[in-house]
Amino acid sequence: YKVQPFKKGPDFIDPLWLGAAAGRTCRNLDFYLMQNDTILQVFDQASAGADIAVIEGNMGLFDSIDLEGNYSTASLARLLQKPVLLVVDATKMTRGVAPLLLGYMNFEKDLTIAGVILNKVAGARHEDKLRNAIEHYTGLIVVGAIPKHEAMMLPERHLGLMPSVENEKSDSLIDRMADCLDEYVDFSKVIRIAGIAPSEVRTAFPVFIETKTEAIATVAIATDNAFSFYYPDNLEALQKVGFSLVTFSPLHDQTVPDADALYIGGGFPELFAEQLSGNERMIHSIRQFAGSGRPVYAECGGLMYLSSYITANHQTYPLCSVLPFGSIMTDRPQGRGYVLAEIVNNKESLWSLPEGESVRAHEFHFSRAENFSDQNFVFNIRKGFGITGKKDGYCSGNILASYLHIHAASSPWWAESFMEAVRRFKEQQLKIINKNSNVYNMISLQREEAVVSEKKDVLAGTS
Incomplete structure (x- = not known):
């Protein structure tokens, strides 16, 4: 089966694992960052050519930002008209699973809860008790019962799972989990449940996917274990406005590729600070690129990398010094959750951002900037933390450079502003070339006039 994965919410790490497991790019679906129509468009387009779509929710099924349940996983299931497959932690639970499930089934009755996967089952006897209670009291289908198993464990750290791109054994871990699930989950029932959902395509016009424009500029994108947080929609939005994408590794390469712009996304530069700091040739290349005047965009981890230094674990590592401040790791999140900001005056910048526009974004960082001046900021934070x-x-x-993770679906101006910065830079360079050409022509003319005058003087003296 061809499986199209989705992740509800603004997450970066889970989609990396889901995409690696499915062999297809995982898409985020997020109520805060997207309008309902956009969610439907992204879902329909990404699902094209797949046999089944799987959406991983976030938090609990009904957990939300308010009492009414807005932005919940249940809301997403309703919007997309998809059945819900509940995963229940069965630890130290037997008959009590029935009222738990009945509560879920009756809490929002317009939701289709079609089956259950029991997780962390203690053994065969425990499984029998759970299955009997569920079938007798709820009528729900038990799709699988997964025991407490090392095969289902993935390495974690402060932001959740370790990204799959950092784990050399990610493919073997996925294969191990697949073997375990194949043994304990009845996938024929999963396929049958998926068949409940309507399959018609609601939206025929494209969002970002497969809408590439002929390339007129190139953007170099930092991509390695230290920098892996990119929304695929953002990269496609850049292609849509005319960028071709080239990747490079700040960890392993020595120079930035020849490009018109530079994009350094989020990730975990603090975990690779010593290696990043030690790659002095790359740091020099980054400084040269920034000094050339070409557009440079950085978010979160990218901002940290462009700062003067990172202090982590009581060690300070000098970095690019493109930004006039440093960054320091803390024990607690400094910014966590959705952000609402407003764009303010930036007329003296190469970046043409729509003044007064609201920006919906996401942030999650344990670092904070230090030794900065309260100037040159273009986002006023209405909700969230940001830099200051x-x-x-x-x-x-x-x-x-920003701590905010902007999604092109909620900020359609973002990619165009990126390209406009390239246009402005090229216009500036052309003006410089024309000015230098005019100066050269003027000097040449003066020299010619001086030679003619000298010849006249010589002829006059001869006569």
Whole structure:
């Protein structure tokens, strides 16, 4: 089967694992960052060519931002008209699973809860008790019962799972989990449940997927174990406005590729700070690129990398010094959750951002900036933390760096502003070339006039 994975919410790490397991790019579906129509468009387009779509929710089924249940996983299931397959932690539970499930089934009755997967089952006897209670009291289908098993464990750290791109054994871990699930889950029932959902395509027009434009500029994108947090929709939005994408590794390469712009996304530079700091040739290349005046965009981990230094585990590592402040790791999140900001005046910058526009984004960082001045910021924070608690988006000349993870679906101006920065840079360069050409022509003319005058003087003396 061809499986199209989705992740509800603004997560980066889970989609990396889901995409690796499915062999197809995982898409985020998020009520805060997307309008309902956009969610439907992204789902329909990404699902094209797949046999089945699987959406991983976030938090509990009914957990949300408010009392009414807005933005919940249940809300997403209703919007997409998809059945729900509940995964229940069965630890130390037997008959009590029935009222738990009945509560879920009756809490929002317009929701289709079609089956259950029991997780962390203690053994065959425990499984029998659970199955009997569920079948007798609820009538729900038990799709599988997964025991407490090392095969189902993935390495974790402070932001959740370790990204699959960092784990050399990610493929073997996925294969191990697949073997375990194949043994304990009846996938014929999963396929049957998926068949409940309507299959018609609701939206025929494209969002970002497969809407690439002929390339007129190139953007170099930092991609390695330290920098892996990119929404695929954002990369496709860049292609849509005319960028071709080239990747490079700040960890392993020595120079930035020849490109018109530079994009350094989020990730875990603090975990690779010593290696990043030690790659002095790359740091020099980053500085040269920034000094050339070409557009540079960085978010979260990218902002940290462009700063003067990272302090982590009581060690300070010098970095690119493109930004006039440093960053320090803390024990608690400094910014966590959805962000609402407003774009303010940035007319002196290469970046043409729509002044007054609201920006919906996401942030999750344990680092904070230090030794900064309260200037050159283009985002006023209405909700969230950003760089200073009130401001974000350091913007000076050709540099735009932010803690905010912006999604192109909620900020359609983002990709176009990226391309506009390239156009402005090229216009500036053309003006410089024309100015230098005019100066050269003027000097040449003066020299010619001086030679003619000298010849006249010589002829006059001869006569």
